[in-house]
Amino acid sequence: MFGQLFISGLATGSLYALTAVAVVVVFRNTRTINLAQGDFSMIGAFVALVLIKSFAFNYYFALAGSVVFCIGLGILAERVVMRQIADSDWLTLFTATLGMYYILHGVAGHFWGRDTKAFPLTFDPTPINVFGGIISQGHVVNMAWAAAIGLVLFIFFKYTKQGIAMRAVTDDPETAALMGIPVRFIVLLTWGMAGFLAAFAGVLIAPIIYVSPEMMDEVLIKGYVAAVFGGLYSIPGAIIGALLIGICENLAGGYLGSHFKTVTAFAMIVLLLAFRPHGLFGIQKRREV
Amino acid sequence: MTLLRLSNLEASYGAVRALQGVSMDVAEGAVVAVLGANGAGKSTTLKAISGVVKPTAGEIEFDGKRLNGMTPNQIVRLGIAQVPEGRKIFKDLTVAENLRMGAYARSDKAEISKDLDMILELFPRLSERAKQLGGTLSGGEQQMLAIGRGLMARPRLLLLDEPSLGLAPIIIADIFATLRKINEEKRMTMLVVEQNANIALKNSSFGYVLQVGRVAVEGVAGDLRQNKEVIESYMGA
Numbered sequence: 122m123f124g125q126l127f128i129s130g131l132a133t134g135s136l137y138a139l140t141a142v143a144v145v146v147v148f149r150n151t152r153t154i155n156l157a158q159g160d161f162s163m164i165g166a167f168v169a170l171v172l173i174k175s176f177a178f179n180y181y182f183a184l185a186g187s188v189v190f191c192i193g194l195g196i197l198a199e200r201v202v203m204r205q206i207a208d209s210d211w212l213t214l215f216t217a218t219l220g221m222y223y224i225l226h227g228v229a230g231h232f233w234g235r236d237t238k239a240f241p242l243t244f245d246p247t248p249i250n251v252f253g254g255i256i257s258q259g260h261v262v263n264m265a266w267a268a269a270i271g272l273v274l275f276i277f278f279k280y281t282k283q284g285i286a287m288r289a290v291t292d293d294p295e296t297a298a299l300m301g302i303p304v305r306f307i308v309l310l311t312w313g314m315a316g317f318l319a320a321f322a323g324v325l326i327a328p329i330i331y332v333s334p335e336m337m338d339e340v341l342i343k344g345y346v347a348a349v350f351g352g353l354y355s356i357p358g359a360i361i362g363a364l365l366i367g368i369c370e371n372l373a374g375g376y377l378g379s380h381f382k383t384v385t386a387f388a389m390i391v392l393l394l395a396f397r398p399h400g401l402f403g404i405q406k407r408r409e410v
Numbered sequence: 411m412t413l414l415r416l417s418n419l420e421a422s423y424g425a426v427r428a429l430q431g432v433s434m435d436v437a438e439g440a441v442v443a444v445l446g447a448n449g450a451g452k453s454t455t456l457k458a459i460s461g462v463v464k465p466t467a468g469e470i471e472f473d474g475k476r477l478n479g480m481t482p483n484q485i486v487r488l489g490i491a492q493v494p495e496g497r498k499i500f501k502d503l504t505v506a507e508n509l510r511m512g513a514y515a516r517s518d519k520a521e522i523s524k525d526l527d528m529i530l531e532l533f534p535r536l537s538e539r540a541k542q543l544g545g546t547l548s549g550g551e552q553q554m555l556a557i558g559r560g561l562m563a564r565p566r567l568l569l570l571d572e573p574s575l576g577l578a579p580i581i582i583a584d585i586f587a588t589l590r591k592i593n594e595e596k597r598m599t600m601l602v603v604e605q606n607a608n609i610a611l612k613n614s615s616f617g618y619v620l621q622v623g624r625v626a627v628e629g630v631a632g633d634l635r636q637n638k639e640v641i642e643s644y645m646g647a
Contacts, residue, residue: 296498301486301515
């Protein structure tokens, strides 16, 4: 029972990690807590659902369509909303993302309705045996996707010119500009990456939590808390935080009862903010204000 | 031939008039020193050239092109690189990644890797520490990295803001010797802002002394080193 709960918690946690990493990359390059991150995912899940149901796309083409759409959505959010107020204080930026949150909720509700919709199962529902635990194949597939995306991000940040430039902008935007790095373009790229991650987060979790305008609200909060585990700065820290939340809430749900699941996640938030507000690994705020 | 010309340049920070009509000529291939006390406008002059500070009046001309109103991004692409005050190394990037970012505006891969080899040869310490994070280097190593990063742009004009700041005399001598070597071998033009007038004038051909936003004295470096006013004000007793 423990192994089973642990692995399925790990699987859910790996999906939270997609949201957590997106929160981190946007925050460290723009000082913006993006409250609309979950809604990018929600829109992405709806887009995939529409492509499958109305246009008879197969799953992979629907996923690809959702990824393209969400990258566009991220870029649009930057160009139309965030760039206009880029030099404002953090509260203005935060409020603008809250505005996008409500707009996207409203748009989704208007076009697709407020009721919860099932997402077609994309994997064989027969559970399989992994290291002695019986788990759903969907969990295995989700973990594999999350790991693959993690690998892509690692290569991007470590070996590509734009990826290293993105880290340079995180480090010191003024000096980055002196090197000829186009800082606004890098910020645009950051929002595009948030959209990319959002599409996977939304489509992969859709069969588990179903599709509705509110589907990502709780996931966003968990992703945000996971990001705080990494001091809103460290990507590995955010991933570890996300996995911890997934595992702990699943264990609590299994042993204490399902109504303890969400409570556990929120209790972790309270404890973390009370005792380690700069993140689990003691990462301090690095940039002078 | 004049590579860079500043004519009656003025710039302000709010109500503070940091530059009140600065004119300078930097000949191609020369090393020119800009001296002066804190707040004389030395750094502001460099920031105006690199496009970080917008001049309120006057002209900046580089290779016949007017730089006023250009972004730092465009100016780098014209061939002006800056080694900023306080070095401004990317702390969370490795030494190799810092150098790679210096060449961001370029796309000639083969030439970039040649320049990288040249820089690692000039500064063997950077080669040893290529995989270390920039933030873990000592002050002298960070200055070498900042210069190397500037050189990676393969600039026609290298702007150096206080390269001696906070370094031990032996390291300062080392760094200036390397700069001279680059100047002589590559004919790279350099504009060096320094508080350390002695070392700056020893290693340059021409100097400007700024006082409250204006050029107070200018002349051939050798003459400035004999100039009583300069000796008294900037070289210590």
